[in-house]
Amino acid sequence: MTLIAFAILVFTFTVMAFGNGPAMLPLFQKGLVEEQGILSVEQMLYAFAISQVTPGQANLFVTSVGFMLFGLGGALLATLALVAPAYFMLPLMHGYERVRKWVVVRRFTRGLTSASVGLILAATVQIGQTSLTHPIGWVAFLLTLGFSRLVKWKPLPSLLAASCTGMILVTVWKH
Amino acid sequence: LFVLHSSLGNGDAALTPTLTYRDLFQVFLKAGLAFGGGPGIIATLEDELVGRRQVVTREEFLTKYALGRMIPAGTSAAMAVGFGYRFGGLLGTAVALGSLLMPGVVLTILLTAAFTTLQDNPFLGLLSATLLPAATAFILLAAVKLGEDVFRPSLDLVLAAAAFAGVLVFGLHPVLILLGGGLLGAIAFRGEEKPA
Numbered sequence: 204m205t206l207i208a209f210a211i212l213v214f215t216f217t218v219m220a221f222g223n224g225p226a227m228l229p230l231f232q233k234g235l236v237e238e239q240g241i242l243s244v245e246q247m248l249y250a251f252a253i254s255q256v257t258p259g260q261a262n263l264f265v266t267s268v269g270f271m272l273f274g275l276g277g278a279l280l281a282t283l284a285l286v287a288p289a290y291f292m293l294p295l296m297h298g299y300e301r302v303r304k305w306v307v308v309r310r311f312t313r314g315l316t317s318a319s320v321g322l323i324l325a326a327t328v329q330i331g332q333t334s335l336t337h338p339i340g341w342v343a344f345l346l347t348l349g350f351s352r353l354v355k356w357k358p359l360p361s362l363l364a365a366s367c368t369g370m371i372l373v374t375v376w377k378h
Numbered sequence: 379l380f381v382l383h384s385s386l387g388n389g390d391a392a393l394t395p396t397l398t399y400r401d402l403f404q405v406f407l408k409a410g411l412a413f414g415g416g417p418g419i420i421a422t423l424e425d426e427l428v429g430r431r432q433v434v435t436r437e438e439f440l441t442k443y444a445l446g447r448m449i450p451a452g453t454s455a456a457m458a459v460g461f462g463y464r465f466g467g468l469l470g471t472a473v474a475l476g477s478l479l480m481p482g483v484v485l486t487i488l489l490t491a492a493f494t495t496l497q498d499n500p501f502l503g504l505l506s507a508t509l510l511p512a513a514t515a516f517i518l519l520a521a522v523k524l525g526e527d528v529f530r531p532s533l534d535l536v537l538a539a540a541a542f543a544g545v546l547v548f549g550l551h552p553v554l555i556l557l558g559g560g561l562l563g564a565i566a567f568r569g570e571e572k573p574a
Binding site: 217218219220221222223224225226228229230233245248249250251252253254255257258259260261262263264266267270271275278279282285286287288289290291292293295296305307308309310311312313314315316317318319320321322323324325326327328329330331334335337339340341343344345346347348351352358361362365366367368369370373 | 410411412416418419442445446447448449450451452453454455456457458459460463471475478479481482483485486487489490491493494507508509510511512513514515516517518519520521522524525528533534535537538539540541542543544545546551552553555556557558559560561562563564565566567568570
């Protein structure tokens with residue numbers, strides 16, 4: 204895949220998923236991991252983990268994927284392709300009075316959101332088949348869920364605490 | 379959130395643009411440093427533009443937000459373009475968008491570079507064994523968060539379940555499922571939402 208083809212793919216996936224980071228994940232998994240085979244599940248998960256612990260938009264895992272595949276140029280072009288659809292805002296602002304009556308747009312978006320939820324859950328199952336192959340992986344998975352949902356920790360401390368606990372358990376397990 | 383309170387024209391006329399390029403840079407850089415993704419960014423923008431600097435009315439802010447939700451990009455990026463144009467024309471959009479993205483992009487590139495450099499290191503291998511399952515948990519959490527309004531007896535839940543089965547049982551392509559979900563939503567939700 205060329206850099207330009209990758210940028211077009213990012214633009215298309217962004218438009219398809221309305222720029223929602225998690226909703227774009229199944230598209231990348233299908234397109235780059237399964238069909239093209241140029242990205243591993245591990246790389247995609249690492250990119251997603253980065254986007255969860257860094258400030259700013261949650262869809263910046265695309266920048267990370269661009270860097271992994273094409274270096275700095277890939278990261279920057281992927282970011283540009285990611286935000287380019289935001290310029291649709293300019294004509295929309297000018298045609299606002301007409302657009303506000305487009306209830307169908309909101310119904311379409313609502314249907315899209317519902318489908319996205321199902322897609323992300325399906326992606327979780329598919330990715331889990333690769334990442335959750337060891338009991339200690341399950342411990343890290345469940346600890347992250349617990350820290351985030353029950354204790355209400357931010358992503359970074361949740362990730363670090365679960366990961367470090369898992370690493371200690373892996374070390375103990377091996378010895 | 380989709381309630382549009384006033385027209386764009388009224389909102390713009392109510393206040394004179396008073397943000398310089400430097401102000402735009404500062405406001406959107408601060409927003410770009412916010413954690414929590416889109417909601418964190420939008421909360422920071424609201425605090426800066428409506429609260430602290432008082433250069434945008436709440437009505438105009440909500441209008442831009444609602445329009446941003448209709449844009450097939452991140453809402454916060456669309457708002458950066460909207461407010462950037464409002465205060466600084468096309469150059470303003472570049473300043474707002476660039477400063478919004480800068481912190482996240484720089485940190486993302488640095489952390490990815492660290493990963494690509496250290497990926498053969500045994501320590502990273504050990505970390506991956508626990509980091510990747512933790513990242514998988516974040517994907518599940520994202521689905522739960524996005525689906526807060528979906529997980530109830532509703533047509534939304536039926537669509538979500540159909541999409542789930544479409545991938546795992548029938549092996550359909552996610553693009554087809556998203557398009558199908560949007561089109562079915564446009565038809566099935568008729569009469570469920572009031573016009574803005």
